[in-house]
Amino acid sequence: MRNRQYNFLITLFTVLSSISCIDDARDFDRGKNVIGVDLDTIQFQPSINDLFEKVEIIPLETRKESIIESASRLKHQVYNDKHYILSVKQNKLFVFDRKGNFVKTIDKIGNGPGEYRMIYDFEISRFDGKLHLMTPYGRMLIYDSEGDKFIESFHLPDSIRAVHQFKILNEDIYVFNSDSEKSDLYFYSKSKNTIVSSLSVMPNFLTSTPFKYARTPFYYYKDSLRYFMGYDGTVFNINPQNYSLEKRYFLDFGKRNFMLENLPLNESVVYYFEHYKSISNKIATGFAIYFETDKYLISRYSYNNNHNYLFYNKSNKTLMTAFKLKEGIQLSLNFLEKDTLYSFIPVEFAHLYVNDKVVSQENFNRLQMLSSDSNMFIIKYVLK
Template sequence: MKKLFILLFVIGFILCTPKPQTDNTIFVDLDKPEKASLFDYFRSIELIPLETSSNVLIKGITKMIVHEDKYYALDKPLCLIFVFDKAGKFLFKIGTKGPGPREYAFIQDFNINPFSGNMEILEPYGRIHTYDLSGNFIETRRIAYPGFRVAHSLAALDSTTYVSQSIFAPKKILYFNLDEQKLLHEEYEEDMSIGSYANNPYQYQKDWFFFWPFHPVVYKMGKERLEVAFRFDFGKYTKDGRTAILSKESERNFAKRTEEMFDQYSYMIQAVRHNNKYIFASLLWKDEDHKANIIYDRSTGKSKYILDFDEKVWFNSYRGEEIIITDEYALMPIQWVDLEKRITKEMLDDKQKAILEKLLQADTEQNPILIKYWFK
């Protein structure tokens, strides 16, 4: 009897003890939100308004790259890349939309190739337009390996090897050699219906990372295949997130499809970024109106699930904004109309308060504003 009591005590202790964090597993209790201030992580906040003029009007920034003290901002609706200096002053535009040579119909993605030092603009049906960083056209190349269908993102792993994401292919991640026009490897299979929620891969330092909204694993794009970088463990809510049972109505109605997806998965991971100190994720929880943040501290091995920061402002990606994380700062372009949802005067020093006041007093809509959060 005594042995049975000891056994039951040990089992109960194990079940009640919180799971320890491991090197690549982040445990998050979605039933227990915690309190946090943005200033637990950041020492100061800087506003960088992107210049607004009759010749420089941005509809929306869908991707941004920071390179050599310049901001390269993709405006997908206008099919242009706007270039600004570090203070937000407009410098020039890159690209020309049109049907002719040296022109493109649409920009799906763009990157700065670290091996050539040039900018590569991707059209989804297989054309890569190369420019130098001053905006001068260099060449157009085609992705034309046998069986190629469509590419929704593009990243160079070396001078000839690229990896792309294809939402409409059965396997979503495709490695190919551009010079030899050869498919090298493909993986990550999931239902086509889930693909419409996809996010573009993100870059940290020299590596590329990939995640899918309902699948709790973040992968590093290795030289030959995907490698697990880290995974989220949401306890009883954790699911593989690669298949879904959807109604016929959801095929025609995206809102209905989203509702059915939340019924099956509870959460949707909207953004993940990391640096040497933290892993950040933004989450939609149970429906599109409930927004949350996850911040994992690498030094303590602990994560926080945060519904509202003490400052009562939005942080992270809630309208599909691009977020950039480096070891020094986090950077987000936000719409002028969302400014008061993102920042308050109390969060700023006197210089930044004056910039905020000027922006709030503008009588016409301004170009996006970059919010730069400097890490402690």
């Protein structure tokens, strides 16, 4: 009983600390970092031409060894003109060229040096071009850029039992995100072989709920690394000097802002899913994805029981939001590379995301040639 009271007090303290952090986060430099979003007047349902220069279909070659079994839990990077696609469910990295021709898989399952049992994230470093594969139990395996030669590995301290994503902040510092440890962010120095800083940002009980990011809470913008809060959409810049979070953007939905203090504590994941469905009818929450380019800040959020995309044009400060486009299809934006967004779609769901009004006849024909046995295809959206 005493333990329960103790746990309750700890949880209450954690949430109150987070709430004070959120209030602080909302105390932005108004007009500079706060983006007001009035869902009563914003342009809903723009046309594909309002957003993108062109949309292309890239079928991924179908071979026994090239099949990506699920579109869930994928990570993607374009490097040296090739698509690197990590399937967390299959524990392997698929490599295709720009046209979708299969190149190879990088598959190191095993117990020897340079091998793993599970892989949760990857990145080809923009600093040295080396391929990094991260296991969820805190081991980083480093290979040459082709993934052929194992170079070295490092391991986080044993006190950190699980990490779920990582990014490379600079030549020495790796930032790990954990959804199940006391801290959310761990800054690891490779040269010192130690954690140099850690940060607690989000209440632990939110990490298994829909009130959080999908796939990753990080994104790069040029040389900056950003981190965002899934429940209210606050975006921070991660300072590479002192490892602090600096407020960068806050989407202010006014009366439709999500208030963490109204969320009941420590319920089941099923409860939070039902709660999410009921409140996302009238509250903007579930900020699952963020992208940023020189021109746009793009986010996917839940409102009106739909996953909507918000496009904020940074230069003329205009906003558009979309669940479905005028052309009658939904958007699916999963990965950004420069000014191009990519999505991976299984053939059976093609009709939801593509029709002959949004792609050229040549691209539409490519789609028509696919069958239910075909590998998934890429939709490539080039931003205006």
